[in-house]
Amino acid sequence: MEKHDQGFMRKQNKLTVFEIIKNHQPISRATIAKMTGMSPTTISRIVGELTEQGYLRNSDQISGGLGRKSTLLGMANAxxxxxxxxxxxxxxxxxxxxxxxxxxxxxxxxxxxxxxxxxxxxxxxxxxxxxxxxxxxxxxxxxxxxxxxxxxxxxxxxxxxxxxxxxxxxxxxxxxxxxxxxxxxxxxxxxxxxALAEHLKGAAAGSTRTALLGFGHGVGSAIILEGEIYRGVMNSAGEIGHTTVDPSGMMCECGKAGCLQTYININSLLAEANRIRPVGTIEELFEARRAGEHWAVHLIERAFMYMAITINNVVCMYNPDSVILSGELVDKFPEIYDEVQQLYLSRYVWMPLRGSFSFLRSQLDERxxxxxxxxxxxxxxxxxx
Structure with missing residues (x-):
């Protein structure tokens, strides 16, 4: 195992204590020591440094049983x-x-x-x-x-x-x-x-293996494994929108034919819609679908089908415990989540993996x-x- 110098270990210990207080506040020094295995003296030193730097504040006191009261620690959020x-x-x-x-x-x-x-x-x-x-x-x-x-x-x-x-x-x-x-x-x-935001503060809090899918002007995914972003060699892991669905399909803006995102993303949907009649925005396309125009129904329901196929592919590859649906399309039209869940997942997700993951909507939406x-x-x- 690689040996770290004392300065590095002190920094890591300080960061560990900081994250525990941040995520479990209000919390006592004794609880932090129990969670980390560090000595009370080390915890007191780190808490003193963080307080001096202005990151911490003392909260109310709580009874520590028959002994003296313990001061709870919290973050000075601003x-x-x-x-x-x-x-x-x-x-x-x-x-x-x-x-x-x-x-x-x-x-x-x-x-x-x-x-x-x-x-x-x-x-x-x-x-x-x-x-x-x-x-x-x-x-x-x-x-x-x-x-x-x-x-x-x-x-x-x-x-x-x-x-x-x-x-x-x-x-x-x-x-x-x-x-x-x-x-x-x-x-x-x-x-x-x-995905990092949803893992820390949103729908995937508590998840150990999260897959987030984004549908908007592009199509992509991101994976969080044990709290860390899975990146790949070039930080391009998750670029599922440019996987090839049909080599003879539509040209993608990336210069390749038949990319997955050409069946789902906003620009491709609008380009196809305008072959039927002028449609300026994605809102107009969904309005045409609500009005029962057959061509609009076909375009959007085909997009939903490919969303479900994308979910199946990601679930098969990464076996996540949580799948989050996000992106501009889902933010603008929340009904997408319900329709994909109720009508398409049962058809396209591989049977042994159905029920193996929580299917979630983004809690943080456009934020x-x-x-x-x-x-x-x-x-x-x-x-x-």
Whole structure:
């Protein structure tokens, strides 16, 4: 086993205690010692350091039986803030997140599909300044910025390797955004940070093997195993939208034919709808379905079928205990969850695996990427500290 120096172990112990207090507050020193196996002296030293840094506050006292009362510890939630950013083709969402993953301020900003990386980066800085002024937020409490976006991301370097939806390739986003804002930057795939948020603060709390599926302008998945994001060699694990369903099928915007997402994503659905009649938005397409227009019924129900097939494929590959449905389509049309669950899962999920997983809807909906990105930034900050 690799030997760690004393400084590394002290840092790991401090991070462990911090996470226990964060997730189990209010909590006593004695309980922390019991949970970690550390000595009371070590716990007192770490708690003292965290209190001095402004991260902890003493809560009410509780009786410790016949002995003296124990002071409960809790987080000073506003002591550390981070910024979570979601970038999509036509919208930019920016939120300020506290230690408990709560959005204390947020805003949505339009962006054009062809907006350059440099322009987007400047606008992120402007949005953060605007939110902080609007809500009178102390900027010195912000420890970093997390950004979630569609595509393949080198999360170690903060480089957007390739994003079809944004039209970006080899963009050193972390480096450039740090130059503009001065903050440390964490960049990751949007579904990975959304899955992290659902695991820590949403539908998958308590799950040990979570699969999150996202359906919107793209199709993708993310896996959380024992609390950690499963990444693969290039951090591209979960890019199920570009698996080939039909080699003779429709052309995908990635340049390949027959990708799974061409049967489900918003742009493909609208492109097919417009072969019948002009349809400007996905809301119009669903309205046509509600009106009983046969072609609209066919397009949407075919999309539901492929959603169920996607769920089956992910369940067969990863055998998760929880599957979460998320993304812009599900956020806009919550009925998708019920229809897929009631009408399609029994047809397309492999029989031995039916009932082996909880099928959940996202609890954090459109806030998920902002919250997950903000928490990712906080995790990076405390790990470095």
């Amino acid at each position: 002591s550390v803030l981070s910024v979570g950013v979601e970038l999509d083709r036509s919208v930019m969402s920016v939120g300020i997140v506290d230690l408990q993953g709560k959005l204390v301020a947020s805003g949505k900003f339009d962006r054009t599909p062809d907006e350059s990386p440099d322009r987007t980066i400047v606008r992120i800085g402007e949005a953060i300044d605007g939110l902080a002024k609007r809500e009178s937020i102390d900027m010195t409490r912000i420890v970093g910025i997390g950004v979630g976006l569609p595509g393949i991301v080198n999360n170690d370097e903060g480089v957007v390797v390739f994003s079809v939806q944004l039209g970006w390739k080899d963009v050193p986003l972390a480096e450039k955004l740090k130059e503009v804002t001065g903050y440390e930057i964490a960049v990751d795939n949007e579904l990975k940070v959304r 998920g990427v902002m919250i997950g990105s903000g928490l990712l930034s906080q995790n990076r900050f405390f790990a470095l500290e």
